[in-house]
Amino acid sequence: MAEPIALAALALDAAFGWPRALYRRVGHPVGLFARIIDGCEARWNRPGHSFAARRALGIPTLLVPLVLVAGAGWALERWVIASLGAWGWIAVAILAWPALAQRSLFDHARAVGERIDAGDLPGARGAVGMIVGRDTAALDESGVARAAIESLAESFCDGVAAPLFWLFLLGLPGVWAYKAVNTADSLIGHREARWRAFGWAAARTDDLANWIPARLSGLLLCLAGGGGWHTLWRDARQHASPNAGWPEAAMAGALGLRLAGPVAYDGVMHNKPWIGESDSDAGGGDIDRALAIYVRACLLVWLIAGGVAWLR
Template identity: 85%
Template sequence: MAEPIALTALALDAAFGWPRALYRRIGHPVGLFARIIDGCEARWNRPGYSFALRRALGILTLLALLVLVAGSGWALQHLLLASLGGWGWIGVAILAWPALAQRSLFDHVRTVGERIDASDLSGGRTAVGMIVGRDTAELDESGVARAAIESLAESFCDGVAAPLFWLLLLGLPGVWAYKTVNTADSLIGHREERWRAFGWAAACFDDLANWIPARLAGLLLCLAGGGGWRVLWRDARKHASPNAGWPEAAMAGALGLRLAGPVAYDGVMHDKSWIGDGASEAGGDEIDHALAVYLRACLLLWLIAGGALWLR
């Protein structure tokens, strides 16, 4: 039943995203994961603890959360399929729906493009600051546009391809276990001294969980963009992450842009390698082009889910 579940979840997300009314009333499941992780980090990631103890407590935090989330997902899926019979998969699809982010990612990036098109650089910085972790206050128009495009490419994996992959493979427990790991990595899976030990497990699990989806995302973006293969094979490994470089290099190649490069986090400049060829200048037109590639790549994921259903 995984495939009709996946197609229905994709359709719900494409049509509605995660409605603001729902967000105001109940929040989002990822927010609950974040609160649990933040609470454990505040309690257990103490400077006075040894590196080994903090790493062990980070592993314990992640495993406990995975057992809770995957176990709850399995129980709910089993209950719905057993109690509702042939209609139970619809309930499972509704519960899987918030794990996908096709619509919200498109809307966030489109907002950045609209601000740039309106010559509202300040608004563009604010809008892109909602989806990237880098410093945005000093970005020029090209910097804002590139940041939005990079986030679109990377989040195509984290927010769409990878959740769908794990939903198809392991159902409801699989997709929410993935979102747990991905949330933990975004919060604590950093190399800075504070998180290096406690977030080690989150970073490693996230790398493993995204290994196949990231490469699939890169291939799909090249197919959707009608090219970019040379840049994909050449530059995917230039990224510090073993996975994020694949969709980013694919998008850079498909658009004929240079992405990445030097970037500031918390006031500290990091001299990252450039990914891609061509100009580093970008604006609203490039964001529109990137969104068109993204939409076609999402449609290819729909075809994959539909193909899996047909094969079953």
């Protein structure tokens, strides 16, 4: 039953994203996870605790939302299928829909490109600041475009490929358990002193959850971009993350650009290695090219989901 659920959820997300009116009224499920994690962090991640204690307390911070979400997903899936019978898969698809971010990723990256094309660099910085964690106030046009393309590539895994992978594998509890882990990693899974110990469990679990999807994402982006294989194999491991480098290297190779490189977080410059074949810097037009690759990669995901549904 997972295959028609996946296709229906993809269709709903492509058509509507997560509507602003709905967001204003009820928010988004990820916001609930964030509130739980923030509450645990405020209570347990105290400077007076030892490194070992903070690492240990980070485990229940991850497990609380993970168990709650997986349990709720399991119960809801069983209930709607038992209640609605043959039509229950439609309800499950609706419940899985908010876990996907095809439309949202496209819209956010396109907004950055539109600001650059209009010559509005401050507006472009503000738009890209909504989707990246780095400092954006001093970015030039190339830095803004590069940040948008990197986010689009990495988020193809986090927002499309990985949720679908876990939906196929474990159904509704699987996709929402993944989103709980990914949210925890984005909030506390950092290397800075405040998070290094407390966010260890979230970061390592997210690494594990994304290991296969990240590599599949790199392959799909190379297929969609008609190239980039050499850069993928050479540079995927250049990234500090064991997973993010795969889609980023694939996108850099497909576009013939360099991505990553030095970047500032909270005023501190980090000299990250470059990823890519050339010394060419990104521009506004390259965001459009990246979006075209992204759309084709999403279509490949649709074809895979449809093919598996047909075979079964």
